[in-house]
Amino acid sequence: METSAHQFVETWDHYLISGAYVFFGIAVLILVYHEIKLITISDNKERYDYVNLHEIRFFWYSVLSLIIGLALFATAEVTPLFPVDDSLKLYVSIFFLAGSFIIVYLLLSSLIKIQYPKFLEGRLNRIRNKPRKSASGYVMRKLSDAEGAVHLEAEQLAQHRSEIHSVEYDVWLDEKTGEKKVEKYMAYQHAEKCSECGFYTMKIDTEEIVRQPTQTEDGLLLEHYQCSYCNHREAREVVIAALSSNVKNPAS
Numbered sequence: 001m002e003t004s005a006h007q008f009v010e011t012w013d014h015y016l017i018s019g020a021y022v023f024f025g026i027a028v029l030i031l032v033y034h035e036i037k038l039i040t041i042s043d044n045k046e047r048y049d050y051v052n053l054h055e056i057r058f059f060w061y062s063v064l065s066l067i068i069g070l071a072l073f074a075t076a077e078v079t080p081l082f083p084v085d086d087s088l089k090l091y092v093s094i095f096f097l098a099g100s101f102i103i104v105y106l107l108l109s110s111l112i113k114i115q116y117p118k119f120l121e122g123r124l125n126r127i128r129n130k131p132r133k134s135a136s137g138y139v140m141r142k143l144s145d146a147e148g149a150v151h152l153e154a155e156q157l158a159q160h161r162s163e164i165h166s167v168e169y170d171v172w173l174d175e176k177t178g179e180k181k182v183e184k185y186m187a188y189q190h191a192e193k194c195s196e197c198g199f200y201t202m203k204i205d206t207e208e209i210v211r212q213p214t215q216t217e218d219g220l221l222l223e224h225y226q227c228s229y230c231n232h233r234e235a236r237e238v239v240i241a242a243l244s245s246n247v248k249n250p251a252s
Contacts, residue, residue: 012090016076016097023069030062045183048127055120060112067108071101114229117191118200132181134174140181143171151180192225196232203228213240 034055041047075097082092132140143151148171172181194202205226213219219240226233
């Protein structure tokens, strides 16, 4: 009976190690799939949208597989060291597996939620500001906010001044051929560094227009930020350009 119990424990530990390697492999395959998918997207705006919408989800799936793998591996390596009878080792192993999974999950998930947005924002900024090329193959120039405003349609300007959530537009111009690209970005979706805790967990919660812009005077937008980690709140003022400066030039 003791020999049978001992053989079962050894087989169980073998399955734990095999399972750990399987989940390690799954974690790597998820990341590889994501990166290959990203490489196949040639348009920078489409690449930006893909990263913004899907990277955290794929990364989290990969980390979850890694956590399961670490819990299985730790259980297989540590539980044989416990001085208990073979008939009880299965129960000890299951208990240790559950406990190690919870501990590793809490440690890694907190780290990811706090630190990963910083890495993600850096990657998004690099993609957003990477020089575009026109259909003629020339490098396009990203216009400043003042320069780009004259190239926006009335509807786009209205979205930019929306009371619900502000919209940012990047205007790229090929100065040799006159070709332009207008790209739309939702500013409220992105995290910023919290001035209180220092983590990249600060996002726009609500926005309100304090002063509407007129033909001659700038308006004022108040953005209310909240940190998802320490719940710190702060408001930031954003100047809305006067309407006369936002009129699209018919000749453009």
